[in-house]
Amino acid sequence: MTKDTIYNYTLHLADNALILAQRNSEWCGHGPVLEQDIAITNISLDLLGQARSLYQYAATLMNELNATPLPKGAPIANGEGQAGLATEDSLAYLRDVRAYKNCLLVEQPNGDWAQTILRQFFFSTYQFFLYQQLQRSTDATLAAIAEKSLKEVTYHLRWSSEWVIRLGDGTEESANRLLNALDELWMYTGELFIPASYETAAVEAGAGVDVTALKTHWQQRVNEVFAEAMLTDATAGRESTWMQHGGKEGVHSEHLGYILAEMQYMQRVYPGCEW
């Protein structure tokens, strides 16, 4: 098993969590009611915490890989910090769009509340089954992070499932909004189950989760919740939808650049600043 594989795999998990955290945090102060504003930002905080644990681990791996420090002024697009050493911050703030390995789903715009809810529901369902398996990883650090995070994700899954039902089985308007969200987001769900090269390598090493095997669980859970949300017909015939992919390999939609521009601004303009 190469460290490089685990590094890329960890970075992918971290990027998913960070970008969704960043998206959800855009709701801070704008939630439909105070309690739900607090809920979505709490979820954001959980995801940010998961991202930090993962970036810290990725930084350790990267520094072991680059045992010889990079020369001064070396390119920073790969996330090396000032002394050539990676840190959780350099990985988050100093990598460019193409170096990000998150799936396309998490970078999609918030849209209305229904779109944010549906994005969270799709992703939490995926993350729930993923972390369940990752707890048994042969990589002790990844297993520990998964074990810790799964408790949080269980809350996210419950909360977002209940909201899908509330909206789908609510008023005509709420159901329509959810249907619109489904039209927007469905094409980004396929990528979750198409393994990137480092995912396949991580599975072979015993450290990663085979995402192709998660699809049935994911689909079943989505069907159950959609049935309660009176949306059974809505997914019919969507199996043949063209699925967008590429994010996990660094080919992103136009949205990620804007997210990073805002998120990385301070570190780009005032390198190394702390407060």
Next chain:
Amino acid sequence: MKTTENISVRKVWEILEGVCDPEVPVLTVIDLGIVRDVKIAKANEEEKIEVVITPTYSGCPAMDVIRMNIRMVLMQHGYNNVQITTILSPAWTTDWMTEAGKQKLKAYGIAPPNPKQQVCHTELFAEDEAVQCPHCNSYNTRRISEFGSTACKALFQCNDCQEPFDYFKCY
């Protein structure tokens, strides 16, 4: 040798009793159960203290402050060589909280976590086990929101005295 070492380890645990959670200041880090281990190693005539802690929630913003406060209080007692290690496994649950901690929470107006693990399932719209109102002790309460003022709490309201309250959620 063993005896002196044990005494200093115990001393460090006592000192840590003085470090409080910045978000729930009635609880010490010992009450919360986030200190997993204290180790003392001797190197070059100098004692090195390692404090092993675990976060309550991955994103708990209090952890950085707690880490700093542990370092500060040990420095005040003359221990300068301190290493703080964070471990994630086994993951923290509310079962790690001490009985004393639960009593302090209630006195502070926050309902302490129920003893049974009950939230780690995905059943929808499930009713929580009765949570006792910390103000009037009624069990006739309802959940307002699963997410409260901090990641570790949920929002409840008492149907009898009508007071809203935080519940340190079982986890």
